[in-house]
Structure formats: C-alpha cells, structure tokens
Amino acid sequence: MRSPYLIVSLLQGFYWFDSGLQSYLRARNLPTLTHSQSMVMINLTTGTTRPADVARNLGISRQAVHVTLLQMQKLGMVEFRADPTDKRSKIVVLTEMGEPMRRHAQAAVTAMTERLAERIGKTQVANLLAAFSTDWGDEVDFESESANRNPG
Structure with missing residues (x-):
C-alpha cells in the first residue's frame, strides 16, 4: 500500500536496497551485515573514514x-589507525577481509540501481538521485521557530 508520507517511502527504499545487498552477499557466501554495518560500509566505500564524519553523515551519535x-x-572487517592529518583522531580502514566486502557492496549497490532503473525507468532513478543529492538546507527546527513566534 502506498503511503502519502515521504518518510515511509524513504525507509521502504532503504530496506529494499539493504535487503538486496544482503541477498547479494549471501549468494556469494559472504558474511551479511546488520543495517548499521551496511550504512557504515557504504560510508567507508565512499571515502568517509573518520568515525565522527560517518556519524554526521548517518545522523546518529558517535557512540x-x-x-x-x-x-x-x-569480525575482522575494519581496523582503527592514527589519522595522518590529525594524530589525536583515528580513521577506519578496511582489512584484507573488509576490502573484498567493500567491492561486493559496491557491486551490489550498482546492480540494485540497475535493477531499479529496469523497474521504474532510468529517468526516475536519475530524478531520485538529483533530488537526494540536492542540498536540503539545515535541519528543520520547529522548536526554535515556535519560540520565535511566541516570545515569553
């Protein structure tokens, strides 16, 4: 059933991709990942290696x-190393086990995107990518807006 709420469709899309990723990994006899691990792996795949940056990208706590x-x-997928640009910080790097998983995760996401394009059309996929790649601005803060309208 279709929902009129964008957030429901966004979550359904995320789970569709994540389910496909898990299926791709199982088909190749590779370890599956939790949803959290999937999201971290995607960040590592795109070059985000500082835990604080991963947390910011995912909108969750550093903890x-x-x-x-x-x-x-x-599980042997990642290791922590000193950040060469900031000795006070750590970066996360993929291990010998994690690197093939990264390649498979990238291949899975590419295959899922191609499958989605077959199902809904290349133009629709391009439009989704364009919409989600656009800067949406700062987070909406209804509490501050309300306080500014109703002082005292």
Missing part, C-alpha cells in the same frame, strides 16, 4: 557508530 565499528573490527 553508536563506535559500537558498530567495534563489532566490525571484531
């Missing part, structure tokens, strides 16, 4: 990202 990264480290 939540750290917990996920520690799980991934325990």
Whole structure:
C-alpha cells in the first residue's frame, strides 16, 4: 500500500536496497551485515573514514557508530589507525577481509540501481538521485521557530 508520507517511502527504499545487498552477499557466501554495518560500509566505500564524519553523515551519535565499528573490527572487517592529518583522531580502514566486502557492496549497490532503473525507468532513478543529492538546507527546527513566534 502506498503511503502519502515521504518518510515511509524513504525507509521502504532503504530496506529494499539493504535487503538486496544482503541477498547479494549471501549468494556469494559472504558474511551479511546488520543495517548499521551496511550504512557504515557504504560510508567507508565512499571515502568517509573518520568515525565522527560517518556519524554526521548517518545522523546518529558517535557512540553508536563506535559500537558498530567495534563489532566490525571484531569480525575482522575494519581496523582503527592514527589519522595522518590529525594524530589525536583515528580513521577506519578496511582489512584484507573488509576490502573484498567493500567491492561486493559496491557491486551490489550498482546492480540494485540497475535493477531499479529496469523497474521504474532510468529517468526516475536519475530524478531520485538529483533530488537526494540536492542540498536540503539545515535541519528543520520547529522548536526554535515556535519560540520565535511566541516570545515569553
């Protein structure tokens, strides 16, 4: 059933992609990832290696990202290293086990995008990418807006 709410469609789209990613990994006898691990892996795939930046991209706490990264480290997918540009910080790098998973994750996302284009059309996929790549501006802060309208 279609929902009139964009957020529902966004979540359904995320789960559609994530489910396809998991299926792709299982078909190749690779370990599957949790939703959190999938999102971290996508960030690592796109070159985001600082945990604080991953957290900001995902809109979650640094602590939540750290917990996920520690799980991934325990599984042998990632390791922490000193950030060469800031010795006080750590970066996350893929291990020998994690690197093939990254390549498979990239291939899966590409295959899922192609499959989506077959189903809804290349123009629709291009429009989705354009809409979601556009800067939406700062987060909406209804509390501040309300306080500004109703002082005192």
